[in-house]
Amino acid sequence: MNAQTRIEPVEAVASAEPAIRFEGVAKTYPARGAGGAVSALCGIDLDVPRGSVLGVIGRSGAGKSTLIRLVNGLEIPSSGRVVVDGIDVSSLGGARLRQVRRSIGMIFQHFNLLSSRTAYGNVALPLEIAGVAKPEIRARVEPLLDLVGLSDKRDRYPAELSGGQKQRVGIARALATRPKVLLSDEATSALDPETTRSILDLLASINRELGLTILLITHEMSVIRAVADHVAVIEAGRIVEHGDVFDVFTRPKHETTRSFLGQESGRALPAIVRDRLRPEVQPGGSAVLRIVFRGPHATDPVLSQISRELGIDLNILSGSVDEVAGRPFGTLVVGVPSDPATLSRVQVFLAQRGLDTEILGHVS
Amino acid sequence: MSLDFLSPVILGLVLDATLDTLWMVALSAAIATLIGLPLGVFLATSGRGELFAAPAANRALGFVVNATRSTPFIILVVAIIPFTRLLVGTSIGTKAAIVPLTIAAAPFVARLVEGAIREVDAGLVEAARAMGASPLQIVLKVLVPEALPAIVLSLTLAIVSLLGFSAMVGAVGGGGLGDLGIRYGYQRFMPDVMALVVVVLIVLVQLVQSTGDRLSRRLNKRLRHA
Numbered sequence: 329m330n331a332q333t334r335i336e337p338v339e340a341v342a343s344a345e346p347a348i349r350f351e352g353v354a355k356t357y358p359a360r361g362a363g364g365a366v367s368a369l370c371g372i373d374l375d376v377p378r379g380s381v382l383g384v385i386g387r388s389g390a391g392k393s394t395l396i397r398l399v400n401g402l403e404i405p406s407s408g409r410v411v412v413d414g415i416d417v418s419s420l421g422g423a424r425l426r427q428v429r430r431s432i433g434m435i436f437q438h439f440n441l442l443s444s445r446t447a448y449g450n451v452a453l454p455l456e457i458a459g460v461a462k463p464e465i466r467a468r469v470e471p472l473l474d475l476v477g478l479s480d481k482r483d484r485y486p487a488e489l490s491g492g493q494k495q496r497v498g499i500a501r502a503l504a505t506r507p508k509v510l511l512s513d514e515a516t517s518a519l520d521p522e523t524t525r526s527i528l529d530l531l532a533s534i535n536r537e538l539g540l541t542i543l544l545i546t547h548e549m550s551v552i553r554a555v556a557d558h559v560a561v562i563e564a565g566r567i568v569e570h571g572d573v574f575d576v577f578t579r580p581k582h583e584t585t586r587s588f589l590g591q592e593s594g595r596a597l598p599a600i601v602r603d604r605l606r607p608e609v610q611p612g613g614s615a616v617l618r619i620v621f622r623g624p625h626a627t628d629p630v631l632s633q634i635s636r637e638l639g640i641d642l643n644i645l646s647g648s649v650d651e652v653a654g655r656p657f658g659t660l661v662v663g664v665p666s667d668p669a670t671l672s673r674v675q676v677f678l679a680q681r682g683l684d685t686e687i688l689g690h691v692s
Numbered sequence: 693m694s695l696d697f698l699s700p701v702i703l704g705l706v707l708d709a710t711l712d713t714l715w716m717v718a719l720s721a722a723i724a725t726l727i728g729l730p731l732g733v734f735l736a737t738s739g740r741g742e743l744f745a746a747p748a749a750n751r752a753l754g755f756v757v758n759a760t761r762s763t764p765f766i767i768l769v770v771a772i773i774p775f776t777r778l779l780v781g782t783s784i785g786t787k788a789a790i791v792p793l794t795i796a797a798a799p800f801v802a803r804l805v806e807g808a809i810r811e812v813d814a815g816l817v818e819a820a821r822a823m824g825a826s827p828l829q830i831v832l833k834v835l836v837p838e839a840l841p842a843i844v845l846s847l848t849l850a851i852v853s854l855l856g857f858s859a860m861v862g863a864v865g866g867g868g869l870g871d872l873g874i875r876y877g878y879q880r881f882m883p884d885v886m887a888l889v890v891v892v893l894i895v896l897v898q899l900v901q902s903t904g905d906r907l908s909r910r911l912n913k914r915l916r917h918a
């Protein structure tokens with residue numbers, strides 16, 4: 329094997345210590361001019377396990393960028409610690425901080441490529457900054473351009489590249505110093521869905537093949553679903569829900585999480601049902617029940633069982649079977665006769681089989 | 693109108709004066725750039741919370757720059773005569789003119805460079821910081837290269853202004869085209885010499901401007917080139 333053109337996987341460190349750890353982190357931006365102080369983050373405790381992809385989702389202004397910028401010391405916490413690879417980043421400054429930053433790659437929503445440099449020149453920049461010698465830079469940049477599929481765009485300026493190609497250059501640049509951690513601040517938010525998909529696939533393969541830990545922030549559940557192992561939902565500077573992607577997708581606890589899941593597969597109601605949905609019981613009508621099938625139950629024929637064993641016929645309103653984090657899960661929205669006795673028999677039956685149900689409302 | 697100015701003597705005078713002007717402008721532009729460029733970078737990066745945060749120095753320098761720029765050039769020329777004499781040993785002639793020209797142009801260049809640097813997308817500075825770049829590396833590898841097309845336009849503007857100022861130092865015995873225009877055109881009533889001087893200045897300005905524009909466009913990779 330040609331040692332020069334190989335991209336080394338990050339060596340596994342034999343410790344259970346997370347790649348990134350937030351310990352009781354708060355960040356308050358001081359008052360400036362007429363505006364008062366802004367509390368951007370509050371009581372953040374969060375671990376990003378080594379080699380994993382953690383997605384942080386939240387609305388605009390929730391504190392996502394502040395959170396990610398704490399990791400490479402672009403912001404300093406007002407209290408608490410941010411520990412990256414065993415090093416308390418928040419206590420560093422000057423040359424030591426700059427050195428640590430070289431082991432943390434970062435990609436941005438608007439790519440932030442130098443317009444005056446070619447694709448090659450942009451990827452070479454962090455190496456020049458680190459004082460790497462010219463031949464060595466060459467030996468590292470070429471395989472990186474290869475990795476992101478841009479060898480043929482080597483001498484193109486950013487103005488001559490598409491958004492997706494620019495982000496590929498951004499990714500190659502972030503990997504140039506062989507970081508252990510990659511930070512992604514809304515890296516796909518400026519891209520169309522198809523390009524987003526290809527960039528996320530690239531990130532997922534980098535995570536797999538180089539063992540890189542990725543912390544990414546987004547406002548789209550589809551991004552979380554495509555690459556993340558774990559998800560944290562952030563709202564007004566606090567983490568309101570955190571867990572395994574499959575669990576959060578199939579058993580969202582917080583209202584904010586539910587609303588982010590709103591348009592995700594299986595959760596969107598057909599218009600004809602949505603428009604007729606009422607919060608109060610409709611006499612003689614049906615309750616609309618969502619049943620979530622997780623993992624091994626995803627394909628259970630429960631509807632026919634209910635019909636056979638309880639003698640209750642359910643009216644299927646919508647349904648889908650899908651996969652999240654590599655595990656199947658299904659969603660079925662059914663109409664159940666509204667009278668309380670029938671409804672509760674159905675719910676008990678489903679609960680006994682480990683299925684989650686949620687009453688969405690009632691239709692006449 | 694006579695055709696006297698076509699005589700070899702007059703043409704020789706104009707040629708000499710043109711060379712004097714070019715020499716004066718080139719030298720003062722070069723020195724003003726050497727001074728103005730770093731000052732401009734400093735002005736753009738030393739505000740509160742910026743790369744080389746030094747708000748007091750920033751304000752002080754800003755004041756000096758503003759004061760110099762608001763002094764009418766002709767007053768500046770006279771006011772710094774002792775300084776000029778100290779520096780070049782004389783206060784008249786082409787060599788002496790370079791001193792006030794440089795002093796007038798340097799703050800002008802500084803302000804224009806400051807503007808050009810401030811136009812650089814803050815995201816690029818952020819990216820460079822995230823890479824572990826030092827403030828100096830950010831200036832040399834990001835800010836100046838990214839601002840270069842705008843800096844070239846700024847310097848073009850400064851050179852054009854210097855051409856105008858250099859004609860003015862003629863009034864105080866500075867030499868060059870302005871001097872020729874005043875002495876022959878005005879004091880000896882030779883309007884055709886005056887006209888020729890003006891034509892030469894117009895041609896020079898056009899040349900400088902179009903060269904600057906072309907160079908800036910060539911450096912600007914934000915535009916798609918065919």
Ligand SMILES: Nc1ncnc2c1ncn2[C@@H]1O[C@H](COP(=O)(O)OP(=O)(O)O)[C@@H](O)[C@H]1O
Nearest residue numbers: 357366368386387388389390391392393394395
């Ligand atoms: N440099 C700053 N100075 C003052 N307030 C800031 C600054 N950066 C962010 N904020 C404020 O902090 C909050 C969180 O911002 P941010 O982390 O950018 O959110 P997000 O990335 O989720 O949109 C917002 O209210 C924002 O206005």
Ligand SMILES: [Mg+2]
Nearest residue numbers: 392393394514
């Ligand atoms: Mg943001």
